[in-house]
Amino acid sequence: VLCFCIEVSNRMFSTIIKSMHKLFFLFLTLSLYLNAHSERLIVQRIDFQGNKKTKATYLQSIIKCKIGSTFQAGMLEEDVQRLKNIAGIGNANGRVDTLGEAVHLTFEVEEVRTLLPIIAFGGIRENVWFQIGMTDINWQGKGQFLSAHYQNNDRRNSGQFNYVVPYFRDTQWGFRTTIAHWESREPLFFPEGTVNYDYDNTSFALQAIRHFGIHNRLEFGGSYFVENYAQSELQFLDNPPGPSQFRQPKWLS
Numbered sequence: 001v002l003c004f005c006i007e008v009s010n011r012m013f014s015t016i017i018k019s020m021h022k023l024f025f026l027f028l029t030l031s032l033y034l035n036a037h038s039e040r041l042i043v044q045r046i047d048f049q050g051n052k053k054t055k056a057t058y059l060q061s062i063i064k065c066k067i068g069s070t071f072q073a074g075m076l077e078e079d080v081q082r083l084k085n086i087a088g089i090g091n092a093n094g095r096v097d098t099l100g101e102a103v104h105l106t107f108e109v110e111e112v113r114t115l116l117p118i119i120a121f122g123g124i125r126e127n128v129w130f131q132i133g134m135t136d137i138n139w140q141g142k143g144q145f146l147s148a149h150y151q152n153n154d155r156r157n158s159g160q161f162n163y164v165v166p167y168f169r170d171t172q173w174g175f176r177t178t179i180a181h182w183e184s185r186e187p188l189f190f191p192e193g194t195v196n197y198d199y200d201n202t203s204f205a206l207q208a209i210r211h212f213g214i215h216n217r218l219e220f221g222g223s224y225f226v227e228n229y230a231q232s233e234l235q236f237l238d239n240p241p242g243p244s245q246f247r248q249p250k251w252l253s
Contacts (some may be wrong), residue, residue, distance in 0.1 A: 046107070087138060183196070
């Protein structure tokens with residue numbers, strides 16, 4: 001009886017091995033076929049729908065699928081996410097149509113309002129301020145950010161200009177530049193008492209942007225600014241101490 005059980009077990013083991021070999025060769029053959037077939041899927045056409053302000057050339061530069069390239073699984077989902085990351089795009093979807101070995105990609109985008117006003121005001125007793133300007137998060141339909149505003153603070157004039165290019169010339173690099181001027185009235189404290197100074201700060205900043213994949217990016221750069229102090233005509237003391245004016249240039253990185 002023992003010998004019979006061993007013989008049956010050997011036969012079962014041999015059958016299992018043969019079945020595994022067949023499955024292995026079947027899987028290998030299928031994988032090679034699919035791989036060879038996928039390599040023949042070539043992107044022949046790319047269309048964008050729903051982009052009224054955003055340039056199609058800019059959208060094409062953002063996605064990885066290019067005309068003439070090999071289409072692979074997962075590329076469509078990644079490109080849809082890239083389109084969603086654009087500030088002027090609220091939502092995006094993609095569709096694949098195949099005819100033989102040719103692939104036709106269609107991306108549908110939903111744009112959002114990008115030109116927005118900047119209006120703000122506030123203040124305390126004897127110090128009222130207001131701010132007015134505009135910002136566009138899809139400037140020229142190329143995903144660029146442009147913002148400018150004027151601010152009046154305690155009857156002094158300030159303003160700021162921002163310009164951001166997330167992707168420069170179809171690369172993973174971009175830049176941000178800021179030019180700002182700020183004026184205010186600042187109290188400085190001395191043993192004799194408080195002295196009011198008219199303060200102004202003019203600055204220029206430049207930052208580089210490096211994208212890593214779809215969700216991550218790094219920004220680094222520096223700024224140069226000059227601080228100017230001048231004693232104000234509005235003083236609490238008859239003979240205020242301290243310098244009548246002084247200037248401080250600084251670098252920050």
